[in-house]
Amino acid sequence: DIQLTQSPSTLSASVGDRVTITCRSSQYISSWVAWYQQKPGKAPTLLIFKASTLQSGVPSRFSGSGSGTEFTLTISNLQPDDFATYYCQQYYTYYTFGPGTKLEIK
Amino acid sequence: EVQLVQSGAEVKKPGESLKISCKASGYTFTSYLIAWVRQMPGKGLEWIGLIYPYYSDARYSPSFQGQVTISVDKSISTAYLQWSSLGASDTAIYYCARLSDNNPSAYYGMDVWGQGTTVTVSS
Numbered sequence: 001d002i003q004l005t006q007s008p009s010t011l012s013a014s015v016g017d018r019v020t021i022t023c024r025s026s027q028y029i030s031s032w033v034a035w036y037q038q039k040p041g042k043a044p045t046l047l048i049f050k051a052s053t054l055q056s057g058v059p060s061r062f063s064g065s066g067s068g069t070e071f072t073l074t075i076s077n078l079q080p081d082d083f084a085t086y087y088c089q090q091y092y093t094y095y096t097f098g099p100g101t102k103l104e105i106k
Numbered sequence: 107e108v109q110l111v112q113s114g115a116e117v118k119k120p121g122e123s124l125k126i127s128c129k130a131s132g133y134t135f136t137s138y139l140i141a142w143v144r145q146m147p148g149k150g151l152e153w154i155g156l157i158y159p160y161y162s163d164a165r166y167s168p169s170f171q172g173q174v175t176i177s178v179d180k181s182i183s184t185a186y187l188q189w190s191s192l193g194a195s196d197t198a199i200y201y202c203a204r205l206s207d208n209n210p211s212a213y214y215g216m217d218v219w220g221q222g223t224t225v226t227v228s229s
Contacts (some may be wrong), residue, residue, distance in 0.1 A: 001168075032210040036151075043201055043222055044143075044151065049215035085153055091213050094167060095141070095153035 002027050002090055004098035012106040017078045021101045023071045023088030032092040035064055038100075039084045047086075048073065056059045075103075108132035110140075110202050112221035117226045118192050125188035126223045128202030135183035136160040139205045142176060142187045147181045154200075155210065157185060165208070172211060192227045199224050 003026040003059045011034040022098050023033065031051040036044040046055045051071055075082055083105050086097040107167035113127040128140060141156040155166035157176045166174040170194045185202055200223050 021189050028209070032213070034215040036216075038151075042217075043219035044203075045219070046215040049213065053214075055215060055217065089151075089216075091210050097143075097151040097153065100150045 002029060002093055002096050004088055004090055004096055006088060006098040006101045009099065010102045010104060012104045013078055014106045015080060018073075018074065018076045018077060020086055020104065021086055021088075021103075023066075023073070023098050025069045025071075025090055025092075027092075028068055029090045029092035031067045032084045032090060033066065034065070034089045034091065035062075035073045036087045036089065036097075037082075037099060038087065039082045044087065069079075078103075080105075108204075108218050109194070110204060110218055112126065112202060112220040115224040115226070120193055120227055121185075121191050122227075123157075123168065123172075123188070123190050124192055124225065125157055125186050126200060128185045128187075128220050130183045130185070134202075135178075136180060138183040139208060139224045140176075140178070141203045141205055142174075142185075143201045143203060143216075144198045145153070145201065145222075150224070151201075154187070160207075192225075194227050196225060197227045 005024045007022045032050045034049040035047045038044040052064045063074045085102045086101045109131045129186040136159045144152045154170045154228045157164040159178045204221040205212045205219040
């Protein structure tokens with residue numbers, strides 16, 4: 001099984017900050033990573049697929065990078081609407097989600 | 107508008123059966139796959155399985171194989187997730203989601219999600 005870890009598990013930041021979330025895979029997964037945002041009581045929404053391709057309609061302050069086993073999601077100029085939990089997902093073999101990173105207001 | 111609308115919350119007793127639904131609209135149902143994802147209380151996301159509506163071909167996560175059944179009714183653009191015997195550990199929110207393909211090179215993420223169905227199993 002491919003396992004994903006995310007760091008940090010919780011991140012405190014302020015509006016206007018730039019933050020980075022890291023997702024690491026237990027095995028090589030090429031660029032087959034997606035990122036999702038989930039707000040309390042809501043379904044996840046797709047932000048990025050293929051490690052760095054922004055989903056249509058997602059603000060350009062979101063960006064993704066990485067390949068192989070290490071991936072990052074960066075959010076520039078944090079907005080109030082960005083405080084949520086973020087999950088990475090691998091789709092190299094089946095589908096696995098990371099444990100999530102909760103982005104909180106400092 | 108492309109959307110997936112799921113059936114309402116369920117409260118069941120251990121050992122009971124259940125079938126929840128996910129109705130698609132706004133796109134050609136058979137042109138996309140449907141996945142099911144579990145979220146246990148206060149926890150993260152877990153992929154349960156997916157189905158190719160065109161072929162009614164379902165694939166399952168090894169963790170859920172034999173525990174649930176995924177099916178579709180193409181005539182009403184609806185996917186289903188069912189249990190024959192629920193347990194307390196099935197208490198969770200279940201989401202359906204649309205995906206373009208099961209092949210990584212043609213996968214563009216789970217781009218449309220249902221609102222979730224809360225299943226509570228308690229004696």
